[in-house]
Amino acid sequence: MLHMKTVEGRLDAKGLRIALVCSRFNDFIVDRLVGGAVDYLLRHGIEREGIAIIKIPGAFEFPVVTSKLARKKEYDGIVCLGAVIRGATPHFDFVASEATKGIAQVSLESGIPIGFGLLTTDTLEQAIERAGSKAGNKGVEAAAAVVETIRVLEQIN
Ligand code: INI
Numbered sequence: 001m002l003h004m005k006t007v008e009g010r011l012d013a014k015g016l017r018i019a020l021v022c023s024r025f026n027d028f029i030v031d032r033l034v035g036g037a038v039d040y041l042l043r044h045g046i047e048r049e050g051i052a053i054i055k056i057p058g059a060f061e062f063p064v065v066t067s068k069l070a071r072k073k074e075y076d077g078i079v080c081l082g083a084v085i086r087g088a089t090p091h092f093d094f095v096a097s098e099a100t101k102g103i104a105q106v107s108l109e110s111g112i113p114i115g116f117g118l119l120t121t122d123t124l125e126q127a128i129e130r131a132g133s134k135a136g137n138k139g140v141e142a143a144a145a146v147v148e149t150i151r152v153l154e155q156i157n
Helices: 028-044 058-072 091-110 122-130 140-157
Strands: 016-023 051-056 075-084 116-120 132-133
Touching: 016 028, 016 058, 016 140, 028 051, 028 075, 028 116, 028 122, 028 132, 028 140, 051 058, 058 091, 058 116, 058 140, 075 091, 075 122, 075 140, 091 116, 116 122, 122 132, 122 140
Parallel strands: 016 051, 016 075, 075 116
Antiparallel strands: none
């Protein structure tokens, strides 16, 4: 087999500085995502002082707050944690799509990895399933993705 150069990120959070941006809207769900993300980061070697928790009103505010944090260059990565649950109004689609587009834009423009731990579900039950029950914990996945991406980018530099 031909030798191939392979770049892979270690899942090692030692020495990293990571901001968790957490929405208060649906905090019953979001608190589970935050707990999962913090637990993951600590078990992968981050120091407690390496984690900053920033609370925001709702998912619509993710873009402006992550944009400001990214420009400060104090963090190696950011994890957005929130839940948009479809209600009877079209508000769901606006909030979910603006948050998603904005987060992606900030990550690309700043070059800072941003974990997408924003649940977008039709029902509360689906959100509960993804916040630490039968479908895992999206907060853990988003934190893991940020650590891996930070380590990949370090090697590409
Ligand atoms: N914010 C959420 O984080 N989740 C939701 O489900 C939600 N819904 O359904 O309305 C929501 N709305 C608030 C929004 O994010 C803003 O905070 C608000 O509109 C003020 O700008």
